[in-house]
Amino acid sequence: MSSQTVVVVGSSVGGVRAAQALRREGFAGRIVLVGEESAEPYDKPPLSKQYLAGEWALDRLALLTPEATAAADLELRLGVAAVRLDVAASQVVLADGTTLDYDHVVIATGATARPSPWHAGSGVHVIRTLADVDGLRADLAAGGPVVVVGGGVIGAEAAATIRTLGHEVVMVDPLATPLARLVGPEVGRPLEELHRRRGVDTRFGVGVEGIDGSAGNLTVRLTDGAVLSAATVLVGIGAVPNDAWLADSGLLIDNGVVCDRYCRAVDSDRVWAVGDVARWQDPRYPAEVRVEHWTNAVEQGAAVAHNIVHADDLQPYSPLEYVWSDQYDWKLQIVGHAARGGRFEVVGDLSVDPAKGAVLYSDDDGLLTGVVAVNWPKPLVTGRRALNAGAADFEEFVAQMRALFAKVSAPAAP
Amino acid sequence: MKVQIDSKLCQGHGRCYDLAPDLFGEDDEGYATLTALTADGNVPEGREGDTRLAAANCPESAVLVFEEALK
Numbered sequence: 001m002s003s004q005t006v007v008v009v010g011s012s013v014g015g016v017r018a019a020q021a022l023r024r025e026g027f028a029g030r031i032v033l034v035g036e037e038s039a040e041p042y043d044k045p046p047l048s049k050q051y052l053a054g055e056w057a058l059d060r061l062a063l064l065t066p067e068a069t070a071a072a073d074l075e076l077r078l079g080v081a082a083v084r085l086d087v088a089a090s091q092v093v094l095a096d097g098t099t100l101d102y103d104h105v106v107i108a109t110g111a112t113a114r115p116s117p118w119h120a121g122s123g124v125h126v127i128r129t130l131a132d133v134d135g136l137r138a139d140l141a142a143g144g145p146v147v148v149v150g151g152g153v154i155g156a157e158a159a160a161t162i163r164t165l166g167h168e169v170v171m172v173d174p175l176a177t178p179l180a181r182l183v184g185p186e187v188g189r190p191l192e193e194l195h196r197r198r199g200v201d202t203r204f205g206v207g208v209e210g211i212d213g214s215a216g217n218l219t220v221r222l223t224d225g226a227v228l229s230a231a232t233v234l235v236g237i238g239a240v241p242n243d244a245w246l247a248d249s250g251l252l253i254d255n256g257v258v259c260d261r262y263c264r265a266v267d268s269d270r271v272w273a274v275g276d277v278a279r280w281q282d283p284r285y286p287a288e289v290r291v292e293h294w295t296n297a298v299e300q301g302a303a304v305a306h307n308i309v310h311a312d313d314l315q316p317y318s319p320l321e322y323v324w325s326d327q328y329d330w331k332l333q334i335v336g337h338a339a340r341g342g343r344f345e346v347v348g349d350l351s352v353d354p355a356k357g358a359v360l361y362s363d364d365d366g367l368l369t370g371v372v373a374v375n376w377p378k379p380l381v382t383g384r385r386a387l388n389a390g391a392a393d394f395e396e397f398v399a400q401m402r403a404l405f406a407k408v409s410a411p412a413a414p
Numbered sequence: 415m416k417v418q419i420d421s422k423l424c425q426g427h428g429r430c431y432d433l434a435p436d437l438f439g440e441d442d443e444g445y446a447t448l449t450a451l452t453a454d455g456n457v458p459e460g461r462e463g464d465t466r467l468a469a470a471n472c473p474e475s476a477v478l479v480f481e482e483a484l485k
Contacts, residue, residue: 017470024463045473067481071466295429298471324427324473331425377426377444384428408443 004029006308007092007100009082010108010242011035013043013294014275016063018106018301023072025309031074032100034092036109038079039130040064045294047133048157049326053165054137058130082109085249087268104270104308107246107257108301111239111276111292116149118208123215124233127154136234139215140167144231147171147220149208151178153325155236156191159200160327162234169200170228172220174207182323183338186359187372190350191330197353198328239292241277255279256290261316262307263300272304282318293323320387329354333380336370336387337361343394347401348409350374356409358401362394378404415457416480417465419446423476430468430477437461438468438477446476 006022008015011033019033035041042061050056069076077094084093085105092100113126125136140146140162148159151173159171173180177188178195192202207223211233220228241256251265252258256279258266263280265271273280275297279290296319303317325332338344338361348357358379361370371383379401386392419430419438426445430438437457439447451458457465457479469477 020466020470024466043475071481294473295427295471302467322427324425326425333427377428378440378442379444381426381428381432381440381444384432 002028004103005101006031006104006106007102008033008106008108009085009092010106010110010275010277011037011041011076011078012108012110012275012297013063014110014297014301015106015108016041017298018108018274018305019074020068020072021302021305022308024302025305027305027309029103031072033074033076034080034082034094034100035076035078036081036095037129037131040078041076042130044128047130048127048154049161051130052127052133052137052158052161081245083245085246085251085271087250087271090270102270104272106301106304106308107265107271107273107277108275108297109242109245109277111241113154113236114238114240116211116233116235116237118211118235120211120218120233121214123213123218123231124211124235126235127158128239136232139232140165142216142231143167144216145170145229146232146234147218147228147230148234148236149173149220150234150236150238151175151202151204152181152236152238153179153323155234156195157325157327158234158236159195160198163195163198163200164328170203170220170230171195171200172203172206172208172222172228174205174223176205178202178204179325179332181339182334183332183359183372184344186344186346187332187338187350187374190355191327191332193351194328194330194353194355239276241279241290243277258288261318262314263304263317264307272308274300274304280317283316284318291319291321293321295319295322320384322384329375331375331377333373333377334370335380335384336368338370338372342369345394345398347379347398347405348374348376357405360394360398360401366394368392368394368397376405376408378408415462415465415482416455417448417452417457417469418455418478418480419448420474420476420478421445423474425474425476427473429471429473433471434461434464434468437464 041063113128145168257273259280343362358373373380
């Protein structure tokens with residue numbers, strides 16, 4: 001394959017790690033990494049935390065060192081978006097009018113923050129890119145109260161960061177508790193309490209009806225009739241896949257690039273997708289799924305690289321969901337399924353400061369389905385292994401975790 | 415190639431020791447450690463790819479890899 005070219009479109013974590021994985025798998029041809037933003041490839045999780053707080057400069061977010069770029073022999077084309085995919089001609093068309101011929105193309109264009117449906121004059125922000133956060137920080141620097149719309153990962157992390165910066169913060173979400181799409185109220189309630197102890201005014205179970213005004217002087221109207229004043233508003237209400245540039249490609253696009261179980265577009269065996277933009281047929285589920293987690297982008301990049309290099313050994317991609325979130329001194333780690341109701345057991349205590357513990361989830365058959373760990377990685381990694389091995393007995397796992405907790409929480413021997 | 419774990423950065427995601435369990439280990443709480451194979455900071459010959467894989471999968475960039483000068 002030394003005369004072949006793989007074009008990777010998208011320079012965030014999925015694209016970068018897919019490109020590096022191609023080399024690890026032994027691909028000897030040309031690898032071109034195309035990125036719309038002109039900044040060197042950067043990692044996104046710190047955007048709502050250390051970068052928003054001003055603790056980390058941009059260089060701490062780098063996904064590639066110059067040594068890593070050289071080691072993987074990557075050709076970077078940054079600051080120019082891909083605007084079209086010509087599947088018949090095997091060509092990626094770039095915004096500057098140039099084209100890249102490919103033998104394989106990896107689509108890793110990610111997702112974009114769902115735009116605010118409420119249109120104020122200015123001062124309403126989202127978090128997805130460096131430019132988004134630079135704009136938010138500029139408005140925050142003027143001071144004043146902040147309303148955060150959305151209690152998901154981005155909203156709750158940003159609320160914690162902005163509160164820690166000293167702003168008055170109100171967090172609003174129509175769901176009952178924070179991170180409600182990921183974890184049940186047994187985790188969400190203590191997390192909401194943590195926000196309240198730190199001084200955030202939380203309004204869960206309440207929606208936003210409208211936002212008026214402009215930066216420094218905004219009004220947020222809620223569905224319960226409350227009216228909030230804010231200097232700045234942050235809207236964190238999810239993300240939509242960046243697939244519009246593929247609209248005329250002939251590929252099946254439906255909430256992402258629709259792929260087979262090998263993460264290969266259903267209509268071309270030389271088009272692959274990775275990360276937030278990929279909707280693939282995970283063999284475990286009846287319909288295609290799209291996952292917006294960091295580790296999924298990395299693992300899917302590795303899976304696609306394997307399948308490109310080893311066409312005679314295609315591997316279906318079926319990862320175990322893993323996501324984490326950092327809020328104040330909570331390091332929250334979630335593996336498997338933790339929001340589907342059913343049975344759960346709490347080990348340790350999430351309602352104390354500092355919290356340390358885990359919530360373990362079971363299905364009706366008495367098998368482990370998921371783990372949420374707070375400030376205690378052990379149950380997470382042990383649970384992940386048990387879930388990967390399959391059919392882990394819930395009672396046994398609970399007993400094992402209680403024993404481990406007793407060990408790490410016991411006072412040190414004199 | 416040389417490798418280190420930055421324990422101030424490590425948050426116990428466990429990616430490194432799940433992907434390369436002989437090169438990386440875990441302490442009682444689940445945070446990453448080096449193993450007998452890597453304790454001196456040197457990556458065994460032929461294991462550069464696994465080390466890079468672990469580094470690429472670390473969400474905190476806590477697996478520090480030092481590539482030798484390219485020959």
